[in-house]
Structure formats: structure tokens, C-alpha cells
Amino acid sequence: MLELRGVGKVYDxxxxxxxxxxxxxxxxxxxxxxxxxxxxxxxxSTLLMMMGGLETPSAGALLxxxxxxxxxxxxVGMVFQDATLLPxxxxxxxxxxxxxxxxxxxxxxxxxxxxxxxxxxxxxAHGRKPSQLSGGMRxxxxxxxxxxxxxRLLLMDEPFSALDAITRDQMNLLLTDLLKTHRRTVVFVTxxxxxxxxxxxxxxxxxxxPSGIIDTVDIPFGRDRSLELGETPEFNALCxxxxxxxxxxxxxxxxxx
Numbered sequence: 001m002l003e004l005r006g007v008g009k010v011y012d013x014x015x016x017x018x019x020x021x022x023x024x025x026x027x028x029x030x031x032x033x034x035x036x037x038x039x040x041x042x043x044x045s046t047l048l049m050m051m052g053g054l055e056t057p058s059a060g061a062l063l064x065x066x067x068x069x070x071x072x073x074x075x076v077g078m079v080f081q082d083a084t085l086l087p088x089x090x091x092x093x094x095x096x097x098x099x100x101x102x103x104x105x106x107x108x109x110x111x112x113x114x115x116x117x118x119x120x121x122x123x124x125a126h127g128r129k130p131s132q133l134s135g136g137m138r139x140x141x142x143x144x145x146x147x148x149x150x151x152r153l154l155l156m157d158e159p160f161s162a163l164d165a166i167t168r169d170q171m172n173l174l175l176t177d178l179l180k181t182h183r184r185t186v187v188f189v190t191x192x193x194x195x196x197x198x199x200x201x202x203x204x205x206x207x208x209x210p211s212g213i214i215d216t217v218d219i220p221f222g223r224d225r226s227l228e229l230g231e232t233p234e235f236n237a238l239c240x241x242x243x244x245x246x247x248x249x250x251x252x253x254x255x256x257x
Contacts, residue, residue: 207249
């Protein structure tokens with residue numbers, strides 16, 4: 001579905017080139033949950049923004065369904081670290097907002113948006129504004145907003161990193177359950193090794209300077225997952241492998257810096 005061929009990104013910082021992403025080549029399969037994992041500054045978010053058409057690659061080719069990505073696409077949804085909700089609009093109005101951007105009548109999709117909010121446990125919060133919602137509730141609204149226009153590809157940039165550990169676990173379970181109903185191809189960025197193993201079908205470890213792919217790990221668990229999975233030897237063995245890969249990439253990153 002998504003192809004990256006030698007994709008790189010160089011920023012100009014006061015006349016000095018800064019290599020955010022070296023050269024990355026990978027395929028993202030249709031229906032896959034792929035996670036990008038690695039130390040801060042290794043280009044995970046930059047790579048995600050290029051996939052979403054919000055950043056232009058400095059080198060290489062990035063294609064979706066064989067067509068070059070040249071800008072934001074209607075069939076791509078995004079969830080950021082901050083919920084980025086419009087503070088003057090209610091939860092329901094925020095979920096409906098993409099239809100205004102797409103120049104479609106929001107009223108025609110009101111029932112769909114309301115059902116999405118209900119499905120993530122916000123049945124009583126349709127009329128609340130972001131200031132009246134907790135951090136976890138705001139992120140639920142943001143996920144609903146990203147899904148409401150039924151994108152084929154969902155890009156998520158550390159959406160749960162600002163939440164406490166208990167709420168983060170709850171959001172991981174919610175996302176897993178939500179994607180059983182709204183099956184999508186997902187590319188997910190996180191710093192959490194356990195979150196990566198719990199959510200993913202495949203984990204890509206990025207590192208080095210300029211950054212590239214250090215390791216690729218397939219996650220063998222089925223999509224029906226519970227928090228008890230994190231207590232199994234198989235789960236923890238995968239976490240150990242990824243932790244070693246991240247530590248190796250981090251050392252290489254620091255040496256290059």
C-alpha cells in the first residue's frame with residue numbers, strides 16, 4: 001500500500017544541512033499496524049510527516065498505491081501527540097470538522113460521528129468542549145476525528161505519550177478494540193517499547209545519524225490482545241530484543257552526534 005524507496009530529509013539550519021532522515025526503504029502492507037521506534041531525534045516523526053504529505057522528501061520516492069505522494073491526501077488520517085482540538089467547538093463538532101475541510105456537509109455525517117464517540121466511551125460528552133475533557137478523553141476525540149471520514153491510512157505520532165501509565169494502557173486497549181471494527185492500515189510512532197509490542201504487527205527500529213533502519217521485528221500475536229499479554233515470556237522476550245536494538249541505535253546516534 002505504501003512504498004518508501006531511499007527516502008531522506010535534509011533541513012537547512014542557517015546554511016548548515018541537518019540530516020533528519022538518512023535513507024529509508026520499506027513497504028507498509030495493506031491492513032498492517034506498523035510502529036516506528038527509536039531514540040529522540042532519529043527522524044521518526046519527520047518520516048511520518050512525509051508519509052502524510054506534510055513534509056517533502058529531500059531524496060528518494062514515497063508512493064501510496066503506486067502514486068507519488070505530493071501533499072496531504074483525503075484518504076489519510078492523522079493523530080498527533082497533542083489532540084489539537086478546536087477549543088471553541090464541542091467534541092462532536094471537532095469530530096465533524098474534517099468534513100468542512102473536505103467541503104462535505106457535516107450534518108449528513110452527524111450520526112456517524114456520534115456513534116464513533118459512543119464507541120470510545122464518550123456517549124455523555126458530545127456537547128463538552130476540550131477544556132471540559134481529560135487528556136485521555138481529548139485523545140479519544142482526536143482518534144474519532146481522524147477516523148470519521150474513513151481514511152485508508154491512519155498515521156499516529158506518539159498520541160499517548162503525555163498520558164499517565166494507567167490511562168495509556170486503557171488507550172492501547174481502546175485503540176486495539178477500535179481497529180477491530182474500523183480496520184485500517186496504521187503507522188504509529190512511539191518511544192515505548194512495550195506499547196510497540198502490544199499494538200503492532202511489525203516494529204521498525206530507527207537510529208544512527210543520519211538515521212536509517214536498524215532492526216525489523218515481526219510481532220507474532222493475533223489481534224485479540226489483553227493487558228495480560230504483557231506478562232508472558234514471549235512478550236517480554238520481544239521487548240528485550242527491541243530494547244537492545246534501541247540501545248544500540250542510541251549509542252550509534254550519540255557517537256555520530
